[in-house]
Amino acid sequence: MNDQSTNFQDILEIIYRRKWVILIPLLLGALGSVYISMGVKPYYISSTLILVEHQKVPESYVTPTDTTPVATRLSTITQQIMSRTNLEKIIKEFNLYRGNEGDDLVWGMSRIKKYLGIDGGGKTSMEDAVEKMRDSIEVEVIGKTKRGGGDAFTISYQGADPTKTMDITNDLASMFIEENLKIREMNAEGTSVFLESELGKSREELEVKEDAIRKFKETNRGALPDQLDSNLRTLDRLQLELQSMRNDLRSAKDRKAALEDAIYNSGSENNEAVLLGPEVSLSANPVKELERLRSLLDQLLSTYTENYPDVQVVRSNIKQLEDKIAKTTEQESSGKNEDAKKGEIVKKAPSKKVIYSKRNMEILSIKSQINFYENRNSQLVKQIKRYEKRVEAVPGNEQKLADLKRGYSIMLRNYQSLKEKILDARLAENMEKKQKGERFRVIDPANHPEKPIYFSKYKIIMAGFLGGLGVGAGLAYLLEFLNPAFRKPEDFLGVIDPPVLATIPFYSSEPDVKKSAVNVS
Structure with missing residues (x-):
């Protein structure tokens, strides 16, 4: 209780000492607010x-x-x-x-x-x-x-x-x-x-991707994934045909060797037979070969188109044989006079010479067949190698094409999505x-x-x-804080060790001077 009264008394003393510091701001604030x-x-x-x-x-x-x-x-x-x-x-x-x-x-x-x-x-x-x-x-x-x-x-x-x-x-x-x-x-x-603007950019990117896919297909034509089954079937057929062709070639060579042995063993009249053989073979052998090639062409056309390589090769051989037969016909017509001169020789020819000439014709026919088989064999080997390369290239092309199509599908979805959004945006607009x-x-x-x-x-x-x-209160507190002083005995406690013996009150000499002046008078 004493401490509270002391603090309150201190506050009153501060207010009394700093009364003008507090009153002046108070009056200014009141006057300003009134104004x-x-x-x-x-x-x-x-x-x-x-x-x-x-x-x-x-x-x-x-x-x-x-x-x-x-x-x-x-x-x-x-x-x-x-x-x-x-x-x-x-x-x-x-x-x-x-x-x-x-x-x-x-x-x-x-x-x-x-x-x-x-x-x-x-x-x-x-x-x-x-x-x-x-x-x-x-x-x-x-x-x-x-x-x-x-x-x-x-x-x-x-x-x-x-x-x-x-x-x-x-x-x-x-x-x-x-x-x-x-x-x-x-x-x-x-x-x-x-x-x-985004749709235009997407369209350009889509066209570039489409052009890349088109060029890739053109570059790798025949070796694309969707052509793998066709290539495998063609490769199997070519291999079977090659095997058959080799068998036919081997058989033709065997027949040719047998005929040559027969001619060799028939005697000294071979020379005349050799002379007569080519004349007869020119008129008989090419026709049979032409018929065989035409039959083969019909078989190929029943399975393949005109652009198929085998069809084109057979047609080329047929044309060559037709030209050969035409030339032979012309030679025969122009050589009738010579045949008339040689009539005596032909009439005198024995029956064995005719046999020799038939054997020679067969040999020539077999030689023609052997040439065809060999040519066809080389063509088939080349075609098989080409189709094998196509089949081997399919996995790599499939991966590349899949990458291209994946990017294309993404761009296509984006393009279609943009078109739908543009329609919605126009409706909203x-x-x-x-x-x-x-x-x-x-x-x-x-x-x-x-x-x-x-x-x-x-x-x-x-x-x-x-x-x-x-x-005003803030200024008064600030002044008290900046200018401390000992005003009571309690203020010395804790600051100096000697005890306070006495206090001297505030003394003013003016009243005493006035009082002494009155007494003197």
């Missing part, structure tokens, strides 16, 4: 309620391109409308903030600035006017959700003139509605333009242009304020009084 309260003018507030209407076409039919939450979009629109350019137009149109006649809420502060020499005291600058108007506009979302959406929002403006306040609020509402439509339409058009999308609609127009709103003068004076008191 400000006398200059503060009433103001008016006008507000309008705007409903956020969702798009009229169901989203399952037309997907909007702008899905920004209402609160986010309002923040963007607010920044655009509260730009310096737009606010300057409104200020000039309604002739706002032309002087310190009290048409704003900070009129009292401007008077203090003028009194202190901070403000020029003339007309308010455009920068100050823009800032004052920004402070006077308020936008509030109603029904705000966690995702930042809302069903409606209000726009409020406060000013000194009720009519101007209402007109400015209506203009702000119109600007919000127009800016929202403009932003949504621009977003829809920008989306369409972007998607069309038409919807926004016809104002069928999400839009703002005024429900409650701006009201004409009738009752002004006043600042409480008592609150202003009380605030100035408390502010001055706080400043």
Whole structure:
């Protein structure tokens, strides 16, 4: 209890010692608040309620391109409308903030600035006017959700003139509605333009990939994966034909060797037989060979087309034999006279010579067959090697083609997806242009304020009084802290060791001088 009374007494002593330090700020704060309260003018507030209407076409039919939450979009629109350019137009149109006649809420502060020499005291600058108007506009979302959406929002403006306040609020509402439509339409058009540019790039990439696949197929024609079964069947057939051809070649060589042995063993008349043989063989052997080749051609055409290599080789051999037969016919017709001269020799020829000539014809025919078989054998070997290379190249070509087709399929899906998105974007763009999308609609127009709103003068004076008191108390405490002194015996405790024996009270010599002067008189 003694400690509390002592502390309270100390505080009273400090207040008494620093009374002017406390009283001067207190008086200044009280006078300043009174001055400000006398200059503060009433103001008016006008507000309008705007409903956020969702798009009229169901989203399952037309997907909007702008899905920004209402609160986010309002923040963007607010920044655009509260730009310096737009606010300057409104200020000039309604002739706002032309002087310190009290048409704003900070009129009292401007008077203090003028009194202190901070403000020029003339007309308010455009920068100050823009800032004052920004402070006077308020936008509030109603029904705000966690995702930042809302069903409606209000726009409020406060000013000194009720009519101007209402007109400015209506203009702000119109600007919000127009800016929202403009932003949504621009977003829809920008989306369409972007998607069309991306579709063009995708189309070019798709054409490049298609050209690469086409060139790859042309380069590797015959060795593609889808031709593997055909190549294997052709390879099997060629190998069977090669085996058959080799058997026929071996048989022809055996028959030729047997005929040659028979001619050799028949006697000395071989020379005449050799002379007569070629004459008869020219007329008999090529025809039989031609018939055989034509029969082989019919068999090949029953299975393959005209472009098949075997068909073309057989046709070439047939043409050669036909030319040979034609030449032989011409030679026979031109050589009738010579045959007549040789008639005697032919008539005298014995029957064995005819046999010899037939054997020679058979040998010549067999030689022709052997030549055909050998040529055909070499052709078949080349074809088999070519088809084997094609079959061996199929796995590598299959992997390369799969990579090309994989990239092509991805690009094709992307291209088709972009086409679908462009259609959706165009629908959304038409919807926004016809104002069928999400839009703002005024429900409650701006009201004409009738009752002004006043600042409480008592609150202003009380605030100035408390502010001055706080400043004075702070200065007094600061001075006590910066200028410590020993004023009581208790202040020496803990500072010096010797005990305090006596205290000398504050002594002033002026009363004693006056008293002694009275006694002398």
